[in-house]
Amino acid sequence: PEAGRPALVPLPRFLAGPEAWRRRPGPLGLRVAPGEDVRPLASHLAGIALVAIAFPTFSDGRGYSAARLLRERLGFTGEIRAVGEVLLDQIELMRRCGFDSFSVGHEPTRRALAAGRSGAMRHHYQPVGTVPELPAGTRPWARLSPA
Template sequence: MTRIWKESGFAEQDNWIIETDEVKAGEGQKPLLPLDAFLSAVAETNEVGLGVLIKPADDVTKLAAHLDRVELIAVQFPAFNDGRGFSHASLLRERLNYQGELRAVGDVLIDQVPLMLRTGFNSFAVTNAVAIKRLEEGRLPGIANHYQPTARPAAEVEGYSWRRRTVAG
């Protein structure tokens, strides 16, 4: 079972569906289209409020001209050790200035959520039972000090210009 979590808690309902050859969005649902299908769709319509699924090998800069039409970008994490989704989030938030919902989907583990938040993710499709339980309990792990700036603001720590402290969101 997949549950959608944001810092405000678990969503009661989510209408976004990752479309595949076997699964299509039904009435009242919105499709998350793979990048190539999304680019084809935006070339044929002026529709706004669209959703796109970014896979690890995708080039997110192809979205730059269409970000004003995108409501949700889902970034796929196929395995816990594939960190390309973090780079996608940083590019979308910091270089492309994407302001909409950025969702981590796939292998979302509790230990990665704080780092995902720092790089700009603001929603998570969670299937891992341990992660769901810890998020329900409000037990989000974290590292107080960081060495690099990210999409989420951080305060500098006295004495070290290169060290930063997590700012509560």
């Protein structure tokens, strides 16, 4: 990897020998494939700078759950990156689940982002614990993102 950038190691490879990876110099990042369980990382998160979660197709939503587990249950404070076929209208939902960076492979989405469009939405039907939100209206679960 480039100097100062995390080496990205597949999750199963890291879990097979985490201490060896911790001894290497430089920041450490992990690649999580769809369906891989991130809970075994609980005792290792302090030394990890980046978790890159793969989205091989826009219709595979398992990465959303992995990001929420990392942020809300495991307390991961490092970077969580969505990698792959991410669509414009998914980006705001991904942010709500804990993603804070994106490596977008979907060309129309890349063009829209380059043009300044974000796909942002303010009204949500379910609360999350990863971003600040306000109750909205009389429905107990309705939320409003700050402007």
